[in-house]
Amino acid sequence: MRSSEIRSTFLDFFRERDHRVVPSSPLIPPDPTLLLTNAGMNQFKPYFLGETEPPHPRAMSVQKCARTSDIENVGRTTRHSTFFEMLGNFSFGDYFKAEAVAWAWELFTRHYGLDPERIWVTVYLDDSEAEDLWRRVGVPAERIQRLGMEDNYWSMGTPGPCGPSSELHYDRGPAFGREGGPAVDGERYQELWNLVFMQNVRGEGTGKGDYPILGELPAKNIDTGLGLDRLAAVLQDVDTVCETDLLAPTLRLVQELAGRPYPGRDGGEDSMSFRVVTEHARSIAFLIADGVLPARDGRGYVLRRLMRRAARHARRLGVDEPVLAPLTGSVIGNLGGTWPELERQSELIEQVVTAEEEGFERTLRQGTRLLESAISRADTTLSGQTAFELHDTYGFPIDLTLDAARSAGLTVDEDAFAELLENQRRQAHRAGRDRKGDAVARRDLYRRVIAEHGRTDFVGYSATRADTRIV
């Protein structure tokens, strides 16, 4: 099943169940507390908080998501991307658990044709209600696992709505990992779909999971998220998200540029580089299309890290020419029909990636030399000082250094790096304050001049020096 059919099957299924389609919100969220849109529910937050009345109690969407926190996983796991599309169905105080569970099962087994015997389900520790519902649709007890707060309880990270979740996993077989269900191995039993049952209200807490549950929500909600890439990998029977039709044309281009074939999932570091370049090209194109531009911090730095990481991994594959423009071009060619903003912004995307890659190229060579010599001298650990110099002088984001060190079997003194970075930040802050101090000193000086000499009138607009009497 091609990805376009996976999307339309999802939407048709929930349209028949009275859901209204809501367009994806942009990757730059209207919500100021969020760096980038990272889930389908983001744009519905005001409905869940009861701040706004939803126009319809049931919604569905195909949401563009960016998850930079997964950047280190890209290429190392088969299932993580920094950009992906999340399919979701939502209930705002309307239907609840029974429907959400029954529909998820029906869609998976009847419409996507997934093998019911390879589906595993997780539920929250004390959520017997959810377990009963899964049993009722036919999931045997041995394929239902109970997990704790960390995996199967959801909140917004602040006091407010929260609740248990339940996830559908698919067994990709022994080639992917150990037996024993999702509690044992997340690569073999891949999480495809997360169903959140928003039924409680939580209070304040200091860390993950240690907040009190204050009571029940008056109106219970459903929020679900199904990763399109992962489902496509399963339905197209390919090993990783990079080989699905969402990314295959880009992976093909990386192979052409590198002049050799992708070595497959088990190709070690080489295989990882192929996948990093392929996957990041898509995030880069989508971020720029939504208005993110490279910068020293914030969203712009996320984009810059992705571009530099992709460029460095392309160099590792032996590609010497610029890659970001042709690669983002292939993303636009492949996904521009579904996401027209890619087409609309294609010129901007090309300009931004070309300029960034040229700029990076200059320092990349020197930085790589420094990095390689530091790696060859190190026993077990790269110093924080080296990581900092690479960051500060050569523009190597820390994850590039971490990648390279990890590939060479080394660790990086990340604490020392963080301390150096913090020192620098503090100094910059102080310099900023000094500049402010200078301004105050100047103002005081002007005040003294006025006090001594009185105010003067500026006549330069109407008179020249020849007209004025110099005293």
Ligand code: ATP
């Ligand atoms: P995982 O445990 O595999 O990291 P998650 O629990 O962090 O996934 P959720 O926050 O529950 O993921 O998001 C809902 C769904 O979105 C997941 O079930 C998965 O299908 C998809 N998804 C999450 N993170 C990614 C990612 N980095 N790349 C691709 N798809 C993802």
Ligand code: MG
């Ligand atoms: Mg995750």
Ligand code: MG
């Ligand atoms: Mg998970």
Ligand code: MG
């Ligand atoms: Mg999850």
